[in-house]
Amino acid sequence: MKLKKSIYYIFATLVFAAVTNQLYAQQKDTLATKTEVVNFKTAVRPIGYGNQQKSHTTGAISSISGDEIRDAFNNRIGNALMGRLPGLTIRQNGFEPGASSTTLNIRGVNTYGFSNAPLVIVDGFMADYDQLVPEEIEDISILKDASATAVYGLRAANGVILVTTKKGKIQPLAINFNAQYGVQNPVSLPRFLDSYSYAFLLNEGRRNDGLGELYTSDDLQAFSNKSDPINYANVDWYDEVFRNTAPQSNYNLNFRGGTSVVRYFASLNALLQDGLYKKFGDENEESSNSKYSRLNFRSNIDISLNKNLSAILNLGAAVEDKRNPGELTTNNTISLLDRIAPNSFPVRLANGSFAGTNPLNNPVGDLLSTGFSTSNSTTLQASFRLNQLLDMITPGLKASAAVSFNSFYSGLSNKRKTYTRFSTGAVATPFGQNTSLVGTEGVQSQWNNNALQASLTYNRVFGKHDVSAMAIFNSDYYLINKAYPGTNAAGNDIPYKTNGVSSRVTYVYNEKYIAEFSAAYQGSNAFAKGKRYGFTPAGSLGWIVSNEDFLKGSKVIEFLKLRGSYGFVGNENIGGLRFGYAQRYPFVDGYIFTGTSKLSGITEGQRANPDLTWEKEKKANVGFEMNFAKGFGLIVDLFQNNRFDILDRPNTTIPLILGYNGVPETNLGKVKNKGLEATVSYQSNQSKNLQFHFNAQASYNKNEIVFSDELTQINSARTTTGMPIGYGFGLEAIGFFSAADVSDNTIARPVGLVIKPGDIKYRDIGGPLGLPDGIIDDNDSAPIGNYNLPDWTFSFQSGVSYKGVDLNLVFQGVTGINLNLSGNRYYAFQNNGKVSEIALKRWTPETASTATYPRLSSTDNNNNFNRFSTFWKRDASYVKLRSAEIGYTLPVKTLKRLGLQKTRVFINGTNLFSLDHLDEADVEALGGYPALRTVSLGLNLHF
Incomplete structure (x- = not known):
């Protein structure tokens, strides 16, 4: 609460300063608001450690403004980016409020090592981005090739995400207020059978x-x-625990303006979201309703101290609160809901007591009578920068120095108790005891990330020669004060430290020919002295063909640029044992000399590798950009990345006869990744009443493990070398056993299992050279599908407006990816669980020719049933309507009477429908918390 009060105080102070500054501006400056039309040749694009004229960029960079993603009503920025940027693949990891996250990959995956995560930079420094809101974001760019990423050195191999927050402008005070309220409902829920069908099956x-x-x-x-x-219960446990809809709302108030002396942007945002749990807290004060809230604050101030010196202070904060009845997340509750049979027991007995058994808890009782859990987290981002013009030395020279402080803290509070539940029957047996609430407090996670920067930049035009250069020193450290419970925190008390210098030089001749060289010399304390620093250079060329005489004045091609780049980058986040270059001697139980006491001893740990180094990658990219036919745009890129020195276990290169106690991890692995990206766009004449625009994107990438030092396999089809990363290896299902098959001993079957008619039959390829050997085991596994990232990602964004009415749609889809069904939702009666509708098409002697599900079994020891195989494989391709919004902007004459500049009302929907091949569930939520659909009503006010 103290932090919230501080934020309110700072915000109020900033608003007062902004208003005071505006009064000063009205006296000193004459300013007029106007609509700007962006000129392509003068527009700038973030390129990492600075901006560059868009027509001069030779790197593969894609960008989107914060305003363009406001129509995606999500609590995470990562989700809002789905389908917006070519080359960016996003996976949503859960839908639970406050417990969801996103995995982002730029141009697929390039390593089978520890991390494929891109580097995230917010306002020039490493920071968390996922808690930001669109209203505080100016733009988001992804840097994809070596030319764009080389300046980030040993952190650039997985690509870079640049987030720039909004800054003040020389304009009168502009006040914007946005409000949005909607309801969420599950896209789909598991379809389990009722008690009669359960008992019958x-x-x-x-x-x-x-x-x-x-x-x-x-x-x-x-x-x-x-x-x-009571005695013949028929309980829909999901219906008892979850409600059909839950509210979600978002409110934003921001101020923007300034003079030639002070420019400012301030924003306050509140996100409120209820979980799908029923309101158990309303029924019992010792429980809690499911809620998630986040308060975002930002204050960016730019001050011109004199004509040559300016200062920039950026402050940002996010405060998250989450609470749930029972445990903090829904994971264990949903696991119980997926397992507990509908006839196990009723919710309550006739006397109102909770029913239950010794092995099975009552989900409703757990949520009403075991207390509640809360968590609170705070993210703080602060940076201060001084910019000094050095025109007195030479025109175009500028120096900059900056410092950044980022921190994150997450605390957990549990209020726990137990309750008594009773069995059904003539004698109600009690299980458990009624106790009082007992509280425990703790730290979930805490880290700090601080950085220093100093730079020199130079920009000058000499006739036909345009020269720009940059040199920057960066030093930062990242300290994990406490790891998440249950994780290995060894070495986390020592900061992750990185130092480096980066440079870029760009030369443009006659607005036609572009040459650029960029590089970084960077080091990390993750490696041994003498091995810590590395050099990552990149070069690129560009040709603005449309400025040549033979294309000047063309009525078709308005702008055409060809570009290509090649370079070398690294990835220091290789995983493995931290400080693996140093030999460790861990303590172990020793010897008993007298009595029963042991004297501790030490032993040689995993063998050290003093030559441990970072992953390295050679990146090549060619592409072109063009505008043509009065409104059309086309961007195409082809790329190939070659990653090597991936950390791997040397299973064949170091023989076991050496007797190492822990084979050293070695930089052995190699991966090749290639693909293409294409964007086609159109923008109609903006001066017309009827306007139309669209943006169609497609991205393709395919990787291959060139070398992995894996064990030799009896069946060469099990070898991962030559296959894509994350490719699934499993059995090939070839139907069901018939009665004749069961009696035919020449048909391969798992050793030690009694096969019956209706069991799944698999192809036998497990012998040497891929020949049958008469049994089904792990050696019969072969590549059966891509379970990692899709081969193709595509999207289509379109909008139309007529006078005050506008409609915007965003479709997104993927193809070339599979998923695997598993767990109680799909395996009937597993772990004494329930059965879902998928089992209705089971094998029986009568349905043998049409069955799509194996024979039913009540036991858990039929390992033939749930093997990872093509039987449970599904096509995970889909096309989704990610967002749809229709709005109406009130006429200007009406607004002026109310003192408004612009007012817009709108109806918005997210995740509205899906076209896919999956009947059993939503393609993005096979298990756990259900995928959510949201419909909302919103209002934008501009003063």
């Missing part, structure tokens, strides 16, 4: 196992007519 499974039926015909009748809901 379980009897069938037991008969298939040679066991007696568990339920009589009278039992089945009681389940069917629901005459005894």
